[in-house]
Amino acid sequence: MFLKLALRNIAAYKKRTIVTLLLTTITTGLLVFSTAWMDGSHQTMIKNAVEIYPGHIQITGKDFREKPSFDNLIFEAAIIQEKLSQIDGINYFASRFESFVLFSADEKAVGGMLTGIEPEQEKYLSRLASSLLKGEYLTQGDTNQVYIGHEFAKRLKIDLGDEVAFVGNGADYSFAADNLTVKGIFQTGLYGFDAGSAFIAKKYFDQIMAAENYATHFIVLPKRTEKAEELAVEISRVIGPDYQSASWNQIMADLVKAMQLDSLFGYITLGVIFIVIFFVIMIYTLLTVFARIHEIGILRAIGTTPQQILAMLLLESSLLALISVIIGGLIGGYFAYYFQLNPIVFSGYEEQFKQYGLAVSAMPTAFAPLVIFRDMLVMFVLSVLSTLYPIIKINQYRPVEAMRHV
Amino acid sequence: MFKTTFKIAWASLVRRRTRSVLLILMIAVSLWGLLFMEGIYDGMTEQMINNAIRSDSGHLSLFGEGYRLDPDLSKWVMDIDALDTFLASDTRVKSHVMRLKQDGLVATAHYSRGVAIFGVNLDEEEKHGKMAGYLHRGEFSFGKRDRGAIIGFKLAEKLQVRIGSKIILSAQDSQGEVSAAALKVIGILKTNNMSLDENAVFMSGKRMRKLLTAKDGVSQIAVILYDELNIPELQGDLKKEFPHLDVQRWDELYPALLQSRIMMEGFNLVTNLLIFCVAALGIFGVMLVSVLERLREFGIMLAIGTRFSQVSTIIFTESFCLGFIGFCLGSLIGFVTLYYFKINGLDLSVFSDAFEEFGMDAVTYAIIRPSYFIMALAAVFLATFFSVLFPLRILKKTKPIDAINTI
Structure with missing residues (x-):
């Protein structure tokens, strides 16, 4: 009975129906797409930042992350290695030894990071190998051969086959120096990284830096990357309190927070737009409901209770909201899905992305049905709420008042 | 003459109090939100640019070739x-x-x-x-x-x-x-x-x-x-x-900052447009209904010799009144809010790590530009103007006799 009446009324008051439908649909679509866009771009940025070099899980000496000095190294790399190989959820892992040294080529001396890596495993842990620009990537048995960032090589004015010397501290604080030959040049697109990093095979590195069985980091790639946090906790338990195991959201807490901040601003903007939109919906509901004040007065006069009228009007607005939320959700969801498959490319904004340390210009949206459903629900509630005030207000009139209202 | 027009317009606005108040509130709130966003976002970008200029590039930097x-x-x-x-x-x-x-x-x-x-x-x-x-x-x-x-x-x-x-x-x-x-x-x-x-x-x-x-x-x-x-x-x-020297402007040295500024301007424009389109829709609805429900009244006025231009002036006055009051209210609270944040700053230190990541200050001091208000005023007037055109057309098409005889 109510449903029939409500449907009839929806059909009868076309203007309100169209405006409400249109606005709620657009709003829902906008929200769904914006959320997908924000989540997607943030996930991409973080994924990129994680995968280029830092890795999903880092294991370090207990205080190394706070005090990255050689006093807080992993001094028993072999034991860690053995323990890690027993954990089930790990796909790949490898050790690294990072140190800052002064590089010097023919006429240039520049400070930078020299890291000993295990080339074979490192292939799976970071994008180093796949970022090869010229020459070759490292192999396990390499000696004094260096794999260097493109911008870094440019700063030092060296190219493939050239020699570069370095001076630095060994793990025992002794003086360490050697001549290296450029074997390969890489470019990840992350400017700061490409302009200050060089890599050599860890076996050889350990000899010159007196770092045998030492490491600054172990990098772990989980079998299921979304379970990185749980895995990091499990690793912590296995390797004991002398070491620290942190997942990417701890390692890159700043970036994660920055993304949250970006979302916050996004939601503020959307919020302002939504407030205006729901004001308009409220106004239109007010207009139509008051246009029907005679009808409602008569209904009341012939014995319809205020509750019944409330139910009828609410049913009308709920139906409208439901239809538009579904359409809007489908539209927004479609765009979210489409742009997930065909990422939006920002070719003009690489400079800005670079400044934030992001080596991507293509941003896919995140198509997540659950999130879309949440957004639709929010919009439904808001849409119905915004019609509440006019509906309650009209119910406060007495039947005679309503019928005589001009 | 205009006094009478204004009186009539005002009287009809007061008669539909809830509706008028809602509409004014809508305009005010949307304006307030817009001003707040513009002032704060501009403040953020300008602070970033300012930091780069003060600490490094100046407005111009000279280097050897x-x-x-x-x-x-x-x-x-x-x-x-x-x-x-x-x-x-x-x-x-x-x-x-x-x-x-x-x-x-x-x-x-x-x-x-x-x-x-x-x-x-x-x-x-x-x-x-x-x-x-x-x-x-x-x-x-x-x-x-x-x-x-x-x-x-x-x-x-x-x-x-x-x-x-x-x-x-x-x-x-x-x-x-x-x-x-x-x-x-x-x-x-x-x-x-x-x-x-x-x-x-x-x-x-x-x-x-x-x-x-x-x-x-x-x-x-x-x-x-x-x-x-x-x-x-x-x-x-x-x-x-x-x-023989290399003379560079700050925006050539920090292209990313200039991009931020341009992006912010574009973003502000789009939000402005979006919000005012929606707001115009709201005004349109109210004006349409208010003209339609008074067709009879206008019919009588026309029948006793009021010129159509006079009737349309009344309707325009109503619409502009709503828009203007909404604008004043919105500008006022917007200005007060921005002024507060201009003096005290919007402190988002909770996110200070994140701001550092972006290279921004955690405390943002809002910017107040006259252009915000001028733009908003123009937008409000355009919105009120265009939303009346269609109701007026309906009125024009209706013959006074028909209007009086309906109902």
């Missing part, structure tokens, strides 16, 4: 005197400073990393870009006998150094040899210019000359002007006067 591609001592600017005289005598120039810069390595007892070493004169820097305002900890000085250093706060974090810690700087000197100096950290800077916070060590210019065995020349001259509008002109003049 080819220095930016290959920052080598041999490419420094040598004829400083002529440049100094030119800049000092130019009335557009507010201040200029000369800086030395060389890439090198900073080491503590436990840790070392690559840095950019700057040789500066602190008094000049303070006059130029109020650099002391960026001091995060410690003192803004190089100590007695110039043996101190001021370093970026991120660098300090990474090096694990505090005020009073000793650091060793090494860099290549003019002879191609690596030379080193031991300095004490006296101050820590937080400029929110990421490249400086992460990489910069400031030391006394004099001392740096000794370290690098570089008697003459500077690597960068940063110029700040009184009026931003004169930047391109002065750039042209400098290029003509010193053809």
Whole structure:
């Protein structure tokens, strides 16, 4: 009975129906797409930042992350290695030894990071190998051969086959120096990284830096990357309190927070737009409901209770909201899905992305049905709420008042 | 005459009180939100730009030819005197400073990393870009006998150094040899210019000359002007006067910041448009209904000899009244809000780590530009104007007799 009446009324008051439908649909679509866009771009940025070099899980000496000095190294790399190989959820892992040294080529001396890596495993842990620009990537048995960032090589004015010397501290604080030959040049697109990093095979590195069985980091790639946090906790338990195991959201807490901040601003903007939109919906509901004040007065006069009228009007607005939320959700969801498959490319904004340390210009949206459903629900509630005030207000009139209202 | 029109218009607005109040509230709230967003977002971008200008690029920066591609001592600017005289005598120039810069390595007892070493004169820097305002900890000085250093706060974090810690700087000197100096950290800077916070060590210019065995020349001259509008002109003049120098505007040195500003402007425009389109729809609905329900009333007015132009004036007046009151209310609360945040700043320190990541200040001081209000006023009037056109057309098509006879 109510449903029939409500449907009839929806059909009868076309203007309100169209405006409400249109606005709620657009709003829902906008929200769904914006959320997908924000989540997607943030996930991409973080994924990129994680995968280029830092890795999903880092294991370090207990205080190394706070005090990255050689006093807080992993001094028993072999034991860690053995323990890690027993954990089930790990796909790949490898050790690294990072140190800052002064590089010097023919006429240039520049400070930078020299890291000993295990080339074979490192292939799976970071994008180093796949970022090869010229020459070759490292192999396990390499000696004094260096794999260097493109911008870094440019700063030092060296190219493939050239020699570069370095001076630095060994793990025992002794003086360490050697001549290296450029074997390969890489470019990840992350400017700061490409302009200050060089890599050599860890076996050889350990000899010159007196770092045998030492490491600054172990990098772990989980079998299921979304379970990185749980895995990091499990690793912590296995390797004991002398070491620290942190997942990417701890390692890159700043970036994660920055993304949250970006979302916050996004939601503020959307919020302002939504407030205006729901004001308009409220106004239109007010207009139509008051246009029907005679009808409602008569209904009341012939014995319809205020509750019944409330139910009828609410049913009308709920139906409208439901239809538009579904359409809007489908539209927004479609765009979210489409742009997930065909990422939006920002070719003009690489400079800005670079400044934030992001080596991507293509941003896919995140198509997540659950999130879309949440957004639709929010919009439904808001849409119905915004019609509440006019509906309650009209119910406060007495039947005679309503019928005589001009 | 207009008084009567206004009276009629006002009376009909008051008659539908709920509706009028809702509409005014809608306009006011949307305006308030818009003004708030514009002021805060602009404040953020301008602060970022301002930080870069004060701490590094100035409005214009001069480098030796080819220095930016290959920052080598041999490419420094040598004829400083002529440049100094030119800049000092130019009335557009507010201040200029000369800086030395060389890439090198900073080491503590436990840790070392690559840095950019700057040789500066602190008094000049303070006059130029109020650099002391960026001091995060410690003192803004190089100590007695110039043996101190001021370093970026991120660098300090990474090096694990505090005020009073000793650091060793090494860099290549003019002879191609690596030379080193031991300095004490006296101050820590937080400029929110990421490249400086992460990489910069400031030391006394004099001392740096000794370290690098570089008697003459500077690597960068940063110029700040009184009026931003004169930047391109002065750039042209400098290029003509010193053809062998590389003269760069701040936005050429920090293209990302200019992009942020353009992006923000575009973003503001789009939100403005979106909000006013929706708001116009709201006004349209109210005006349409208010004309339709008074068709009979207007019919009678027309029948007793009121001209159509007079009737339409009444309707326009109603619409403009609503728009104008909404605008005034919105502008007022918008202005008060922005003024509050202009003085006290919007403190988002909860997210300070995140702001650091973006290279922004955690406290944003809003900007209030007259253009916000002018734009909004224009938009409100356009919205009120266009939303009345369609109802008027309906009214025009209706014959007075029909209008009176309906119902």
